[in-house]
Amino acid sequence: MFPGRAPVLILSQNTKRESGKKVQLENINAGKQIADVIRTCLGPQAMLKMLMDPMGGIVMTNDGNAILREITVQHPAAKSMIEIARTQDEEVGDGTTSVIVLAGEMLAAAEQFLEQQMHPTVIIRQYRQALEDMIKVLEGPLSVPVDKNDKAALANVVKSCIGTKFISKWGDLAVNIALDAVNTVTLTENGRTEVDIKRYAKVEKIPGGSIEDSKILDGLMLNKDVTHPKMRRYIENPRIILLDCNLEYKKGESQTNVEISGETNFTRLLELEEEHVRRQCEEIIALKPDLVFTEKGVSDLAQHFLLKAGISAIRRVRKSDNNRIARACGATIVNRTEELRETDVGTKCGLFEVKKLGDEYFCFLVKCKDPKACTILLRGASKDILNETERNLQDALQVARNIMLTPRLVAGGGAIEMAVAQHLLQKATHGPYRALAHALEIIPRTLAQNCGANTIRTLTALRAKHASHTDTTTPCTWGIDGETGELVEQKAKGIWEPLSVKLQTYKTAVETAILLLRIDGIVSGSKKKGGKEPPTPAEMAQQQE
Template sequence: MAANLGGQPIFILKEGSQRTRGRDAQSSNIAAAKAVAGAVRTTLGPKGMDKMLVDTIGDVVITNDGVTILKEMDIEHPAAKMMVEVAKTQDDEVGDGTTTAVVVAGELLKRSEDLLEQDVHPTVIAHGYRLAADKAQELIKDIAIEVKADDIEMLTKIADTAMTGKGAEAAKEKLCDLVVRAVTMVADEDNSVDTDFIKIEKKVGGTIDDSEIIEGVVIDKERVHPGMPKVVENAKILLLNAPVEYKKTEVDAEISITSPDQLQMFLDEEEKMIKAIVDKVINSGANVLVCQKGIDDIAQHYLAKAGILAIRRVKKSDLTKLSRATGASVVSSIDAIEESELGNAGRVEEKKVSGEEMIFVTECVNPKAVTLIVRGGTEHVVDELDRALEDALRVVSVAVEDKKFVAGGGAPEVELSLRLREYAATVGGRAQLAIEAFAAALEIIPRTLAENAGLDPIDMLVELRSEHEAGRKTAGLDVFEAKPTDMLVAGVIEPMRVKTQAIASAAEAAVMILRIDDVIASSGAGAGPSPEEMAAMGGMGGMGGMPPGMM
């Protein structure tokens, strides 16, 4: 990049910097974004396939979850990274629909290429896309259906839809039941749900059917002393965020001991300090002690003698959950221990799960924190189950919060596509072309569902469209029967927020990538591939050299 002054070039950019501009920059960015969408497209829907990702140290992840795939893929190209952001946002906001969001964003960019070739200016396309995205939000709210927060049947169907096509399908009914019970238990009066209070403990061994919900908290720790009771009925629980050890001095102090009896006195004094701490615990009436810090050996002995079950080095997040489940306060100072700070649980016991000791805190009066124990044959199965459950939990909690859902199976997308085409006709001008492109792009969802199920996408789309034109708004693609079906009857439904968020973030990402007409990459380490390498990779720019034919 140089400016010419009196015949002498003046260099502005450092030597070795690369600059791609105009149509080239747009093509390269769009190609990279499309490649990302292509990478996750085959995982969409109940007949979607899984991806096996192997990282540099040989760790294997087998998953169907869009955001997990994109996080694990080592993506270099800056435009491709923006697509990963779309998936991450969708995951943070709703927990499901990550693949949908990325696929729609990829398709919006693909459609914009045709318009760019017709010399429609990128800002015009961007404006049209924004109009279409806003209109789509309104339309979704129109076709959304109310759901009550205590409508267990509907919530179960929503969980079912989120898990379909994931590795969890084998024991779907069982898992959906667990998910809905967990969410309805931790929901607050105002229907807000914090899924942090649903803890998922993964244990390899047994089968998926052995998974269970514990109405309380399970902690992956064991008793600190074998002399302690294994089971405590009517537990009075003390949550302590202070070490049960003698205090070490804060300042550097030296103690000079000159005779053996002085040493003995010093040791006796240390023991007395610990005994005083333990006595405070005993006097509070607690019979279970959960400590975030350490418990000294001598303290363990005294606690065991008093018949108190103690566990140490418990995570802070577990203490928070226990506090919510049992009503105990977390005490940060030994001197502040009082009976009023204790929590209650009907039963605290140590049990073996897959050969490891765990502490179960159950029979709480009002368990506002619960634990799901996930079991499966191998580590990969358990990990994928965990991801499927996370999605389902988030989706059900979103449905409880918003109380709105839409049909699944591509039904809302076909409906929106029709309505947006009608809307485009009222807008006029060049923006109309962009709105039509947006409408066409949304149809990628039913198309992909059909493709992944091995059906003819064009036939299926035509049938779906005619259903919707006849006014059947909830007609979606039944991939098992290979025909359009009423998705409400089939029980394929998802929360409204999955769709609103996916369309909003896809449109924003597409507009952002569209508006870039100049890519300036500075030289030096990590500058990315050279233009020659880019050409060799088909403009994928370090996306593992995916062939352009991947689309």
């Protein structure tokens, strides 16, 4: 490699190259292995995985994305499988386990056709066609609309989402928290609805107490205390000012030089500092606030002036927390005290108080009138339980958000997969198209396996139910009860899932299967230290086994 030249991949003696059908079969194998790892994490009877990270920490979860994040793999195809769980989590927040299981099964379905010497592009074309047909029937006859204002219907959907999680024992509590949080942070402007959970619905985890003590606050909570012990810690209907500047003398940068020739000059310098801080405080006091939050520091002198005026100050607040306070109490964040106006003062907060929880002090801004930001307070026995509860709650929040943005539902418990498969099988003419339809059945099959039911008998009965459904105006909602493994009508049981989650799951799974089938060569141009040749993809796959 020469400086200034573009990097060139040189196939030397040390370069391993594999191509053709062998690589495709290896990729399929890698995909299947990743799917097998988390297959037991699907459904209400899902098992947990205990993961140990390199630092010795422990994570216990059945969240597909959280598990795969911690797994170290070498095979490039396995890495791209792990990537789709992350995409699914970021996009819709739920269905991370389903998408991996489906993608693995869709790859496995293509294996027989590759062995029959069918060209990958033919399989890919069929898969694409099947995906288009899936989306059409999902957005059409197989999904039902839901009223965003019907809290009972929304609660059912969120409940079925967390029914497979650790938090399901406290289902009603989690559902109420999720729905209230999403309603709180929903902002409608110019006919556009925005639901920003990540930024404005903050989860605070405090070990101690039990999960039943968890609640959503009608306002915010910060892990902060007032700067001076004599400042007020309980204020009703406070006037709040938010700052993004120091309440202390602005120190010069490192290259500042000051030459002092006389003793009086030094005294004058100190007086200037004091005057600057005094002026800042007077500009704040002029607006008669009760509370001042600043993202920067507050000097002792400023604390003294504010205390004399009966103002409580809290310093070094995070930028994200300051934005949340601004949304909750109606204040505007100001960068310089000279620019403070009456309109910048927040008056929507009903109560400010500082409480001690465990070993630490927290300040609460609650009883806010129509806050557009909130804090979810989680309590639990240990950090592990709190972390898993938070992961589950994030899924519930995302599901509630998805319904707000796309108010359409599909039946859960494997019912929708069977219904889609039935639609595809009626159209199926070619092998791969048909195989993809059968691959969808992996979801109800896995649900039945995970609760110990007779898989073959259950699936045969379920297929018969869907095949005999002739009413084209309503979708067939027969699926599997994840608790007992019996066939139930999900409509009667009230188990629904948001359409957006299912669409994303199918799109991601099929696109990934297509992507991995398209690869017909893996070239590794790296050379290990000590002159050893890098392992081939086949050796990597064996190491994984």
